[in-house]
Amino acid sequence: MTSDPWGRVDDEGTVYVRTAEGERVVGSWQAGSPEEALTYFKRKYEGLAVEIDLLDRRVRTTDLAPKDALTAIEHIRGQVDEGHAVGDLAALAKRLDALVAEVEQRREQRKAARAKAQEEARGAKHELVEEAERLAESTQWREAGDRLRALVDVWKSLPRLDRKTDDELWHRFSHARSAFSKRRKAHFAGLDQQREEARLRKLKLVEESEALADSTDWGPTATRYRELMADWKAAGRAQREVEDELWARFRGAQDVFFQARSAVFAERDAEQRENQKAKEELLVEAEALLPIQDLKTAKAGYREIGERWEAIGHVPRDARPKLESRLHAVERAIREAEEAEWQRTNPEARARAEGMTGLLVAAVEKLESQISAARERGDDRRVAKLESELAGRQELLAQARKGLEEFGG
Structure with a gap:
């Protein structure tokens, strides 16, 4: 009989452990x-040990599902x-018992992680819903619309909650978006109605302007044209393509009248040339306002130049488009600066930017603490x-801070 600390072989060849x-x-x-015989059965033992080693490594270093791990453990245990x-x-x-305990521990850890992720997602979705409901009352149509679309992307990036909670939150979120869309639609429908009313008023002004185009009653007709121009400015804007067409007819009729008057008063040509020179000098002053450094000063300067411009009087017709184009370029620059200043100082947009930045800062700090x-x-x-996750939140935070810098914050 041959024996070993862990087994033996008797004389008939039976192997014992x-x-x-x-x-x-x-x-x-x-x-x-x-x-x-003993060597053979020891190798089988070593094979079992190797299988356990491999399974242990998989459990500790991969995302092997607990159910699959326990199945593999029971197979080896058999x-x-x-x-x-x-x-x-x-x-x-x-x-194997220790490995079962490890799997169970990891199962609990995963369960806790899932529960934590669900809680974080629930909080994030509540915040999205509350922000959407605030935006639903906004009148900043473009900014609020863009933000609501961005919130949808954020919502899609979050994990689903239990069906009841997720459906309830989505219902509120969707309702807020729908309410905003309805308000925006009603707003622009009202604008369409206003533009139609403006079109009808301006059409009447155009028809009267065209009726006066052949008048030779120079003084009263010119006065009436100025009144028509004031009425035109007070009428509001029609749709852009209609506005341009009506304006062309309106100005065209006046051009016909003033051209005829200019022909009659040819002796005034020299005066108009002098007016042209004076306006060209004003244009130099106006264009010196650009680029705009101080909006208030620029507006005051442009207003004073406009008054002097109007006081100068007519210039030759062929010079008018170029002069007015140059003056309008300065006017557009001031309007754009006003719009930019309004956007920069808009407290509502700034508050939203600060709020989102604060949320992202808190999220980054929380993730850093969790990593530690x-x-x-x-x-x-x-x-x-x-x-x-931290890299994604830091990228969003950088974008939010960049947007906040545009408000001077």
């Missing part, structure tokens, strides 16, 4: 020496319990996941 409960038959060996190997089978069983905690636990997988 020693356990705490006593010896157990693991096989029979007839093809070689007893030493070869082989250990059957005992067709020579070695410390109890030690293998203890390793995960590092202390040695949870590399958790660290990698949180660092990926």
Whole structure:
């Protein structure tokens, strides 16, 4: 008989393994020496140990699902319990028990992580809903519309909650967007009505202007044209394409009249040329206001130049378009500066930008704290996941801060 600390082979070739409960038959060996039999069954033991090593590594270093891990453990445990190997089978069983405990621990950790992620998602979606409901009352149509579209993208990036909660929050979110869309639609429908009313008023002004085009009653007609121009400015704007067409007819009729008057008063040509020179000098002053450094000063300067411009009087017709184009360019620059200043100082937009920046700063700090905690636990997988989330939040924070800088904040 040949023996080993963990097993033996009797004279008939029966192989036994020693356990705490006593010896157990693991096989029979007839093809070689007893030493070869023990070597064979020891290798089977080593094979089981290697399988456990590999499974242990998978459990600790991969995202192997707990259910799959437990199935694999039970499969190996069956082989250990059957005992067709020579070695410390109890030690293998203890390793499997420890591995089961590790899997259960990781299962609980995953469960806690999922619960935490759900809670964070619930909070984030509540914030999105509340912001959407605030935006639903906004009259900043473009900015609020853009922000609501951005909120939809953020919503899609968040994980789903339980069906009831998710549906309730989405209903509120969707309702807020619909309410804003209805208000915006009603607003622009009102604008369309105003533009139609402006079109009708301006059409009447055009018809009267065209009726006066052949008049030779120079003084009263010119006065009436000035009144028509004031009425035109007070009428509001029609749709752009209609506005341009009506304006062309309106100005065209006046051009016909003033051209005829200019022909009659040809002797005034010299005076008009002088007027042209005076307006060209004013244009130099007006264009010197650009680029605008001080909006208030520029507006006051332009207003004073406009008054002097109007006081100068007519210039030759062929010079008028170029002169007016240059003056209008300065006017457009001032209007654009006014719009930019309004946008820059808009407290509502600034408050939204500050609020979003604050939320993102808090989110970044929270993720950094979570990463530190995960590092202390040695949870590399958790660290990698949180660092990926942190990079995304930091990118959003950088964008938010850049937008806030445009408000001077």
